[in-house]
Amino acid sequence: MNRAELKRKRINTILNSAEQAIVDHGLFSLSLLELARQANCPVNTLYNYFSSREDIAVALFNRIIGKWGVKASQEIALESGSFAERFVAMQLIWVYRARLSMDPGGIQFLAAMPCVWKHASHQRIATTRRLLDNWYQLNCDFLICARERGELKASDEAIHHCLNLVTCLERGFSLFSNNYSFRDEMMQMPMERVLESMLPILAQLNWSVSLERLDRERVLTICQRVNEELAQFEVDDLIERTEAALE
Numbered sequence: 001m002n003r004a005e006l007k008r009k010r011i012n013t014i015l016n017s018a019e020q021a022i023v024d025h026g027l028f029s030l031s032l033l034e035l036a037r038q039a040n041c042p043v044n045t046l047y048n049y050f051s052s053r054e055d056i057a058v059a060l061f062n063r064i065i066g067k068w069g070v071k072a073s074q075e076i077a078l079e080s081g082s083f084a085e086r087f088v089a090m091q092l093i094w095v096y097r098a099r100l101s102m103d104p105g106g107i108q109f110l111a112a113m114p115c116v117w118k119h120a121s122h123q124r125i126a127t128t129r130r131l132l133d134n135w136y137q138l139n140c141d142f143l144i145c146a147r148e149r150g151e152l153k154a155s156d157e158a159i160h161h162c163l164n165l166v167t168c169l170e171r172g173f174s175l176f177s178n179n180y181s182f183r184d185e186m187m188q189m190p191m192e193r194v195l196e197s198m199l200p201i202l203a204q205l206n207w208s209v210s211l212e213r214l215d216r217e218r219v220l221t222i223c224q225r226v227n228e229e230l231a232q233f234e235v236d237d238l239i240e241r242t243e244a245a246l247e
Contacts, residue, residue, distance in 0.1 A: 022105040054119035069135035083146035
């Protein structure tokens with residue numbers, strides 16, 4: 001095993017162990033010394049990878065963004081179906097996944113805590129920003145392509161406005177679905193209801209065909225298929241490439 005492969009394996013082991021430890025005991029009981037032992041990694045080497053437990057929390061958040069944001073958008077763009085169907089699936093996949101599986105460590109909640117970002121490394125935060133930018137740009141480019149094909153008539157300003165609004169909506173649904181106080185309600189809510197709440201925002205893009213005529217069953221089928229395809233996807237390589245592009 002060469003040095004790059006060893007590093008990749010160690011980081012994977014560290015993050016997997018850290019995620020389970022956060023589930024069991026919470027972020028602020030996370031011991032980097034114990035993580036180093038579990039990963040069979042010298043403590044100094046671990047600190048070369050992660051500067052703090054908050055840095056590890058952001059790294060775990062990057063895994064979620066990389067897999068269910070960037071990679072999911074890439075995969076949905078390659079699916080069959082109209083631009084409208086695939087774009088709606090892009091906005092719905094995050095909620096679809098969250099309903100199927102909780103985030104038991106509360107990584108999404110941790111990522112909303114200012115103290116986590118305050119103590120994470122600049123490099124880790126830069127990776128988060130790049131992943132979020134890439135995710136946003138994939139959605140934006142997809143809509144611009146749809147406009148070039150005559151599928152919608154929205155201006156650049158309208159596209160950016162729509163993406164910002166629907167992101168707030170989908171993140172709200174996802175966070176609610178990972179809160180025990182709201183999860184039962186979220187689980188009982190049909191995905192069609194979530195889609196209904198998104199349609200007024202998405203309709204602002206002035207699609208050539210009314211979204212009321214959208215094949216909703218096909219949209220949900222796309223979400224299901226991509227969710228299954230990504231179940232075994234190892235996101236660490238994608239994150240490693242993102243980090244390398246920043247150097």
